[in-house]
């Protein structure tokens with residue numbers, strides 16, 4: 205049965221206007237694609253962790269127009285610059301380091317506002333992401349020399365950004381790693397989750413890289429006195445919360461340094477998830493829920509399963525799923541890539557498909 209149309213919760217920005225366009229927005233009709241940022245669906249996952257006595261809700265950030273949670277961050281950071289006059293369409297040049305989602309969010313916004321955008325990526329950025337950036341009209345600078353000796357690129361990318369900011373006239377660097385507007389964007393994300401669950405959020409699981417999501421959601425939780433236990437989900441090969449335990453393959457969550465936004469860790473618990481755990485969880489989500497989710501969403505789901513024996517029965521657990529699986533078809537969802545990196549591991553998701561009943565799926569009977 206086709207689910208009944210639901211009223212979407214209000215987007216972050218119910219209406220945006222093109223500079224110089226005096227036409228008022230029609231009620232309920234976003235004026236431009238940026239008006240659809242936020243207000244993403246929260247869905248209950250009834251199958252993939254059905255063996256656990258808890259309720260699991262996923263905030264599906266892929267429903268933002270650029271395909272990820274980073275649309276919120278891009279919007280909040282750039283509109284501030286436009287408002288203060290630091291950013292001027294037709295003159296300013298936005299420069300940022302991103303291997304994926306923030307770059308796409310910024311490229312989308314810069315196209316809308318007529319801003320030139322230079323995105324600094326690295327040799328690990330996928331062809332597909334670079335193609336998406338270019339499709340929006342962004343200029344792409346690829347850093348090919350990794351930071352010795354760890355094989356990460358973050359410091360090299362940031363050096364290139366600083367160099368461009370020095371050389372390009374009217375350059376503007378949002379600096380997602382240190383900009384307080386990055387976490388500020390996610391107070392709204394958490395507000396939407398809390399509203400959807402009538403304030404009953406016992407646990408929040410959030411993947412972490414810049415710390416924007418974690419810090420913004422935690423700030424909302426504190427400001428509204430919610431009794432929520434916050435769990436940060438990091439990658440095993442990341443240096444955010446301590447020395448890395450090996451390398452990491454998946455982009456998105458994790459970082460090769462402690463980001464300035466996380467000098468103080470707002471989480472109650474930190475769980476580090478391996479690439480294989482994240483991949484297996486993505487595959488289980490696809491098989492059981494029909495939900496194609498990105499690598500960090502898989503890491504978040506794996507973290508819930510790992511933490512489950514510490515979660516009281518009946519608890520409401522909210523999971524932030526930052527993006528969709530479409531950008532991971534050559535990695536997480538490629539049998540060849542998985543076999544190359546992990547061997548034959550398909551048994552980890554073989555039994556994941558759960559035949560659905562109206563009760564387990566929540567679908568209404570015909």
Ligand SMILES: Cc1ncc(COP(=O)(O)O)c(C=O)c1O
Pocket residue numbers: 272274304305306411412413414415416417418455456457458498500501526527
């Ligand atoms: C797919 C994905 N997951 C998780 C994160 C981490 O989010 P944050 O930077 O807010 O910590 C990002 C950030 O870019 C991401 O792209």
